[in-house]
Amino acid sequence: MSEARGGRGCGSSVPQRAPWSLVAAAAALCLVAATSVWTAGAAPMSREERQKLGNQVLEMFDHAYGNYMEHAYPADELMPLTCRGRVRGQEPSRGDVDDALGKFSLTLIDSLDTLVVLNKTKEFEDAVRKVLRDVNLDNDVVVSVFETNIRVLGGLLGGHSLAIMLKEKGEYMQWYNDELLQMAKQLGYKLLPAFNTTSGLPYPRINLKFGIRKPEARTGTETDTCTACAGTLILEFAALSRFTGATIFEEYARKALDFLWEKRQRSSNLVGVTINIHTGDWVRKDSGVGAGIDSYYEYLLKAYVLLGDDSFLERFNTHYDAIMRYISQPPLLLDVHIHKPMLNARTWMDALLAFFPGLQVLKGDIRPAIETHEMLYQVIKKHNFLPEAFTTDFRVHWAQHPLRPEFAESTYFLYKATGDPYYLEVGKTLIENLNKYARVPCGFAAMKDVRTGSHEDRMDSFFLAEMFKYLYLLFADKEDIIFDIEDYIFTTEAHLLPLWLSTTNQSISKKNTTSEYTELDDSNFDWTCPNTQILFPNDPLYAQSIREPLKNVVDKSCPRGIIRVEESFRSGAKPPLRARDFMATNPEHLEILKKMGVSLIHLKDGRVQLVQHAIQAASSIDAEDGLRFMQEMIELSSQQQKEQQLPPRAVQIVSHPFFGRVVLTAGPAQFGLDLSKHKETRGFVASSKPYNGCSELTNPEAVMGKIALIQRGQCMFAEKARNIQNAGAIGGIVIDDNEGSSSDTAPLFQMAGDGKDTDDIKIPMLFLFSKEGSIILDAIREYEEVEVLLSDKAKDRDPEMENEEQPSSENDSQNQSAEQITSSSQEVDLVDQESPEESSLNSQPESSSPTDTDNAASVSASEQNSNPVENHETTSLDGECTDLDNQLQEQSETEEDSNPNVSWGKKVQPIDSILADWNEDIEAFEMMEKDEL
Numbered sequence: 001m002s003e004a005r006g007g008r009g010c011g012s013s014v015p016q017r018a019p020w021s022l023v024a025a026a027a028a029l030c031l032v033a034a035t036s037v038w039t040a041g042a043a044p045m046s047r048e049e050r051q052k053l054g055n056q057v058l059e060m061f062d063h064a065y066g067n068y069m070e071h072a073y074p075a076d077e078l079m080p081l082t083c084r085g086r087v088r089g090q091e092p093s094r095g096d097v098d099d100a101l102g103k104f105s106l107t108l109i110d111s112l113d114t115l116v117v118l119n120k121t122k123e124f125e126d127a128v129r130k131v132l133r134d135v136n137l138d139n140d141v142v143v144s145v146f147e148t149n150i151r152v153l154g155g156l157l158g159g160h161s162l163a164i165m166l167k168e169k170g171e172y173m174q175w176y177n178d179e180l181l182q183m184a185k186q187l188g189y190k191l192l193p194a195f196n197t198t199s200g201l202p203y204p205r206i207n208l209k210f211g212i213r214k215p216e217a218r219t220g221t222e223t224d225t226c227t228a229c230a231g232t233l234i235l236e237f238a239a240l241s242r243f244t245g246a247t248i249f250e251e252y253a254r255k256a257l258d259f260l261w262e263k264r265q266r267s268s269n270l271v272g273v274t275i276n277i278h279t280g281d282w283v284r285k286d287s288g289v290g291a292g293i294d295s296y297y298e299y300l301l302k303a304y305v306l307l308g309d310d311s312f313l314e315r316f317n318t319h320y321d322a323i324m325r326y327i328s329q330p331p332l333l334l335d336v337h338i339h340k341p342m343l344n345a346r347t348w349m350d351a352l353l354a355f356f357p358g359l360q361v362l363k364g365d366i367r368p369a370i371e372t373h374e375m376l377y378q379v380i381k382k383h384n385f386l387p388e389a390f391t392t393d394f395r396v397h398w399a400q401h402p403l404r405p406e407f408a409e410s411t412y413f414l415y416k417a418t419g420d421p422y423y424l425e426v427g428k429t430l431i432e433n434l435n436k437y438a439r440v441p442c443g444f445a446a447m448k449d450v451r452t453g454s455h456e457d458r459m460d461s462f463f464l465a466e467m468f469k470y471l472y473l474l475f476a477d478k479e480d481i482i483f484d485i486e487d488y489i490f491t492t493e494a495h496l497l498p499l500w501l502s503t504t505n506q507s508i509s510k511k512n513t514t515s516e517y518t519e520l521d522d523s524n525f526d527w528t529c530p531n532t533q534i535l536f537p538n539d540p541l542y543a544q545s546i547r548e549p550l551k552n553v554v555d556k557s558c559p560r561g562i563i564r565v566e567e568s569f570r571s572g573a574k575p576p577l578r579a580r581d582f583m584a585t586n587p588e589h590l591e592i593l594k595k596m597g598v599s600l601i602h603l604k605d606g607r608v609q610l611v612q613h614a615i616q617a618a619s620s621i622d623a624e625d626g627l628r629f630m631q632e633m634i635e636l637s638s639q640q641q642k643e644q645q646l647p648p649r650a651v652q653i654v655s656h657p658f659f660g661r662v663v664l665t666a667g668p669a670q671f672g673l674d675l676s677k678h679k680e681t682r683g684f685v686a687s688s689k690p691y692n693g694c695s696e697l698t699n700p701e702a703v704m705g706k707i708a709l710i711q712r713g714q715c716m717f718a719e720k721a722r723n724i725q726n727a728g729a730i731g732g733i734v735i736d737d738n739e740g741s742s743s744d745t746a747p748l749f750q751m752a753g754d755g756k757d758t759d760d761i762k763i764p765m766l767f768l769f770s771k772e773g774s775i776i777l778d779a780i781r782e783y784e785e786v787e788v789l790l791s792d793k794a795k796d797r798d799p800e801m802e803n804e805e806q807p808s809s810e811n812d813s814q815n816q817s818a819e820q821i822t823s824s825s826q827e828v829d830l831v832d833q834e835s836p837e838e839s840s841l842n843s844q845p846e847s848s849s850p851t852d853t854d855n856a857a858s859v860s861a862s863e864q865n866s867n868p869v870e871n872h873e874t875t876s877l878d879g880e881c882t883d884l885d886n887q888l889q890e891q892s893e894t895e896e897d898s899n900p901n902v903s904w905g906k907k908v909q910p911i912d913s914i915l916a917d918w919n920e921d922i923e924a925f926e927m928m929e930k931d932e933l
């Protein structure tokens with residue numbers, strides 16, 4: 001326990017166990033050693049290598065921070081592809097994700113304490129001066145209260161904490177006089193009006209200048225917020241109170257936490273994802289440890305650590321028990337319903353939950369932390385990054401990756417807890433992947449699609465606030481850091497708050513109530529904090545023994561990955577039928593369906609509908625299996641639809657100075673060379689004349705043997721393709737004529753043919769929105785000779801790209817999963833009669849092949865009744881349009897280049913309930929964007 005700590009709290013990174021705890025832990029380790037067999041662990045990493053990696057992290061930070069300062073500052077964020085600042089209002093809106101941007105130089109503030117951790121004290125001093133000189137907190141901008149708290153208030157407080165530490169050391173910051181703290185206080189007061197609700201839960205947004213109520217505020221009508229949004233304030237607000245003596249901040253944050261605690265679902269002790277800030281009703285009743293809830297749990301445990309208030313630990317332990325009972329299915333963490341915690345709410349996980357193993361280390365529960373971390377690492381090895389969402393059988397569910405730091409965070413804490421050099425190797429892989437796939441000449445770009453390797457023009461501030469801190473600390477020795485990191489606690493944005501705050505300005509009366517719901521028992525360590533530094537370092541093989549059985553968990557993709565503990569007691573029971581394995585012609589499968597209460601109905605139009613009547617299941621366990629099957633089927637169908645409708649392609653700039661480092665998301669064409677089946681096409685680009693490519697080219701010599709750039713509009717896509725092909729082009733890139741359009745904000749679509757036979761078009765054609773297209777056009781202006789690679793997946797980028805073409809990647813995961821889906825759905829199709837709509841789709845080239853059409857299944861789940869016996873769920877397998885379909889279809893129809901005969905899906909009026917699941921998915925994604933990005 002830190003000397004300065006009061007009460008029963010413990011230090012952030014060196015919390016301690018009582019001596020008797022250590023004895024118990026040692027005994028447990030002996031047992032593991034005696035019963036497990038494992039091969040030798042990871043080889044220790046030499047000090048030289050660790051230093052080399054540490055230096056690499058420093059160089060990477062310089063690249064990110066330097067480019068931000070040079071090209072973006074004072075803007076909030078760097079746009080690393082176009083090499084400029086993102087200024088809100090000047091770029092197309094990205095929706096809620098922009099609510100983090102308050103025109104307050106977000107990235108600079110978020111980077112302040114990283115500079116000190118990375119030993120860049122001079123730069124820190126300079127950065128603080130810039131913040132004091134340039135940052136205005138009184139802008140007429142509506143911002144997210146959550147993001148502003150964790151990034152800006154947290155950034156200012158982290159900066160202040162380290163500024164006073166440096167000043168005390170006597171060398172740097174001698175001029176500093178709490179100016180950052182004054183700014184933090186000013187910001188704190190600006191956020192307070194958000195708490196003006198009867199519940200005490202804050203509004204999700206506030207206008208920095210006008211607050212909530214004023215008509216000019218343009219906010220204050222919201223009724224809901226996410227649990228993490230309302231429950232992730234206490235560290236920053238309490239620190240602000242304790243630093244300044246103004247108690248109001250801590251009081252408000254405590255009140256919000258008290259309310260959430262009161263509203264927990266009393267029988268499961270879980271909380272939902274979204275809550276009504278006025279009534280306290282749960283708006284979304286699903287519950288996990290990722291998006292929408294994550295840092296609520298984190299702050300309960302860390303509030304105990306920082307403030308020494310037992311009630312926070314008590315709450316945390318109560319929730320933690322519930323999480324481990326219902327959500328944790330090692331190595332998976334799966335959302336459940338708060339009222340029906342034995343039922344999974346979905347069959348996919350989101351990337352934000354990757355922080356959880358780190359929190360488990362702080363809690364002292366190492367085993368599940370090792371297991372989940374290992375599973376996540378295998379997903380990363382498969383896709384280079386953790387996709388925003390992935391299914392329980394580890395397929396990509398949402399392919400974006402905005403360079404999130406959570407996995408690096410957990411890796412750091414696990415290394416500290418275990419001393420296992422394996423985690424250093426993990427860190428090394430993260431560094432390599434960042435440099436190989438995300439590094440661009442002007443910073444690091446978020447991945448738009450981990451499957452294609454394409455980029456987004458985005459570098460979030462948390463990348464600098466968190467990623468570099470955790471990676472640097474992972475490889476650093478104590479003496480590499482100019483202060484003792486153990487004297488601080490990390491906020492959720494990795495800002496550092498000193499532990500001595502626990503004994504300062506404690507004017508808030510501490511609650512010390514023992515919940516009627518929890519009986520805390522010292523014997524199970526609930527009241528202790530493990531010392532992560534001394535618990536396991538003598539036996540790094542401990543972690544290895546836990547990882548070993550999970551070695552191939554992702555590759556093998558265990559079909560029973562989501563079974564519940566009690567089900568494993570079912571002796572001789574058949575494993576539940578997986579949706580993807582289901583064959584409607586297989587009598588055995590039909591028998592299993594029947595047992596699960598699922599009936600198969602052949603509709604008149606040839607579609608097949610699955611309906612579950614739980615009451616007709618052979619047993620309650622079969623009913624649960626049936627429900628799970630239906631959920632999987634919903635999931636599978638949604639996935640298939642997404643994959644078919646948005647098969648993105650990649651345009652990679654491979655010539656100097658890009659060398660493959662910039663990858664642009666492109667839309668495919670329904671004609672010409674199919675890049676998913678053929679080797680990629682590489683060539684220099686040349687603009688066609690006329691630029692719209694609608695007539696015979698007047699500059700064939702310029703495009704001969706090159707990839708022609710053509711502007712969208714005025715004629716059909718296929719006509720453009722023919723004209724450039726006749727001029728000798730080896731490929732074509734159509735660039736959107738709609739200025740400012742971007743794949744960040746508009747849905748990708750496929751270029752349709754012209755209704756005629758397009759077999760004559762042999763060259764590959766890709767579509768770029770205007771913003772992505774202008775990156776190529778700018779490159780031509782600057783470098784004249786610009787070479788690109790057209791493919792379905794970006795290739796490894798390295799200096800060799802300058803000269804040499806790499807062989808195409810055969811084991812593309814996207815292809816693999818597409819093939820997998822095709823074959824499973826073909827089986828379903830065997831019993832389907834082809835509907836007229838399907839026939840018309842099948843006649844279209846490329847994307848409208850019979851298999852594709854049949855894959856376009858849409859599904860639904862009716863509202864689940866809380867009584868499992870009465871559960872009634874339907875899934876229909878057909879080719880109906882979804883919202884997304886309709887959106888795409890509208891676009892296709894209004895597009896002059898498009899063939900009016902081509903539709904993206906069948907125009908069948910969707911049944912309301914069929915959209916319910918889709919909406920839930922979309923809502924979940926939106927919520928993640930809104931609350932967590």
Ligand code: DMJ
Pocket residue numbers: 150295352404405406462492493494932933
């Ligand atoms: C960070 O801003 C914080 O860690 C937050 O709690 C959720 N995740 C983002 C980065 O992914």
